[in-house]
Amino acid sequence: MNNGKILIIEDEKSMNDVLSMLLEDEGYNVSQALDGKEGIDIIRKDIFDIIITDIKMPYADGFTILKTVLELSPETIVIMITAFGTTEDAIDAMKMGAYDYIQKPFKIDEIRIIVRNALEKRLLSRQVKTLRTQVEQTYRLEKLIGKSLKMREILMTIPKIAESSSNVLITGESGCGKELVAHAIHNLSKRVEKEFIAVNCAAFPEGLLESELFGYMRGAFTGAILNKEGLFEAAEAxxxxxxxxxxxxxxLQAKLLRVLEDGSFRRIGGLKDIKVDVRVISATNKNLLDEIEYGNFRQDLYYRLNVIHVHLPPLRERKEDIPLLIENFTGQYNAVGRRFTKDAVDVFINYPWHGNVRELKNAIERIFTFTDKQLITIDELPMEIKGYEANKTKQCQKGDIEISSDGVNLDLIMEDMEKKYLLKALELSKGVKMDAARLLHISFRQFRHRLKKYGIN
Ligand SMILES: Nc1ncnc2c1ncn2[C@@H]1O[C@H](COP(=O)(O)OP(=O)(O)OP(=O)(O)O)[C@@H](O)[C@H]1O
Ligand SMILES: [Mg+2]
Structure with missing residues (x-):
């Protein structure tokens, strides 16, 4: 894919030359412009995959370039160059539609990765576009279902992603289907005959995770009585x-980075480099960009993992999927012929599903465990779900409140409100604290704690 066409617009000639040489070495087809006006002339005549433009330049600045590209060739990816300490401009540009920015002085590796990722993204969006015209409605792929626009887009992209060998990062709230997506990518790829190994990085203490992933040699630490192969070796091909x-x-992030960079690692206590060919699919419900800010996650690793990004939106942002999911899970729980009334489906549609598809699946399982009825009405729905609907109508609107000229005591108001909700929830749940806590979406402990705080018995 190294045949990307790139235009560099940068008035500092030496910078322009360095960049252009670097990218030509990578195999790209590079053109240069030495100021904004020349850049715009070239953009009018030719189409580029990527345009890398300085922000501050005579005649026409980076923003003008960006605007021109968005107008003439919106598929072209624009990357801004910014001087050290002036990232705000670059961020404004990203809000307008630039893809990313690079900072002077240049870090060569960073540029290579940004450009490579940008090209992957461009290729993928081109393919998805042709696919979209071919396949109008795909509601199912492997075990994944969804008919919302967002889900259909994801379902259409997955076969393409599976074909490539790039690393994939899957993000989204808990219970959104990240693991299902990872499985689908593997199952549709040419690696399907080989292993798919899932490792939960949060489930192991640090040392153990390292020996699980990379293996160890006999005597590397107390208890290492044999040589052991790690999961990276087991996942070969x-x-x-x-x-x-x-x-x-x-x-461990540093060690993982090395595997991603040159496909090799050493077992703990090992002296020999081991080469592997493994596709890395990773997932998280954290915001990794924030984690990078906090110093908890390596930026270079992030770029390596995130060559292709799949973001699964929370269920509340794709409510069109809910009826389809209800139908699907009803079928799974041996409940053929049984169905939900329209009112019951509507309650499901309006519920916020903070636990996403997993919560919905569990709710349906619970319903069929507790009732034999053929037709599921609102009455049969779990307490917290129907309770949410009942409470929602009572929540106050912005127009309902008033603040007098000498102000209000917000703490007192909130405490009063909290007390009312606690009492109401107790009433609705006939004094069963566990149920009342569920109605308020708080834990039993928290509920008890709050009752105590207000002296409610
Ligand atoms: N689009 C979907 N179609 C069918 N089933 C789904 C879909 N999305 C999720 N599920 C089901 O919901 C449950 C949760 O999905 P999954 O384990 O993939 O979520 P996750 O994003 O990995 O969550 P976590 O972050 O908590 O690990 C699973 O039982 C899965 O089968
Ligand atoms: Mg998961």
Whole structure:
């Protein structure tokens, strides 16, 4: 894919030359412009995959370039160059539609990765576009279902992603289907005959995770009585799924980075480099960009993992999927012929599903465990779900409140409100605290704690 066409617009000639040489070495077809006006002339005549433009330039600045590209060739990816300490401009540009920015002085590796990722993204969006015209409605792929626009887009992209061998990062709230997506990518790829190994990075203490992933040699630490192969070796020619990657300890991140960079690693206590060919699919419900800010996650690793990004939106942002999911899970629980009334489906549609598809699946399982009825009405729905609907109508609107000229005591108001909700929930649940807590979406302990705080018995 190295045949990307790139235009560099940068008035500092030496910078322009360095960049252009670097990218030509990578095999790209590079053109240069030495100021904004020349850049715009070239953009009018030719189409580029990527345009890298300085922000501050005579005649026409980076923003003008960006605007021109968005107008003439919106598919072209624009990357801004910014001087050290002026990232705000670059961020404004990203809000307008630039893809990313690079900072002077240049870090060569960073540029290579940004450009490579940008090209992957461009290729993928081109393919998805042709696919979209071919396949109008795909509601199912492997075990994944969804008919919302967002889900259909994801379902259409997955076969393409499976074809490529790039690393994939899957993000999204808990219970959104990240693991299902990872499975689908593996199953549709040519690696399907080989292993798919899932590792939950949050489930192991640090040392153990390292020996699980990379293996160890006899005598490397107390208890290492035999040589042991790690999961990376076991996944040879297959895929490894690093779940909860945001929880991987920093020193292991460095070791993982090396595997991603040159496909090799050493067992703990080992002296020999081991080469592997493993596709890395990772997932997290954390925001890795925030984790990078906090110093918990390596930026270079992030770029390596995130060559292709799949973001699964929360269920509440794709409510069109809910009826389809209800139908699907009803079928799974041996409940053929049984169905939900329209009112009951509507309650499901309006519920916020903070636990996403997993919560919905569990709710349906619970319903069929507790009732034999053929037709599921609102009455049969779990307490917290129908309770949510009942409470929602009572929540106050912005127009309902008033603040007098000498102000209000917000703490007192909130305490009063909290007391009312606690009492109401107790009433609705006939004094069963566990149920009342569920109605308020708080834990039993928290509920008890609050009752105590207000002296409610
Ligand atoms: N689009 C979907 N179609 C069918 N089933 C789904 C879909 N999305 C999720 N599920 C089901 O919901 C449950 C949760 O999905 P999954 O384990 O993939 O979520 P996750 O994003 O990995 O969650 P976590 O972050 O908690 O690990 C699973 O039982 C899965 O089968
Ligand atoms: Mg998961």
């Amino acid at each position: 297959g895929s490894i799924f690093l779940d909860e990657i945001g929880d991987m300890p920093l020193n």
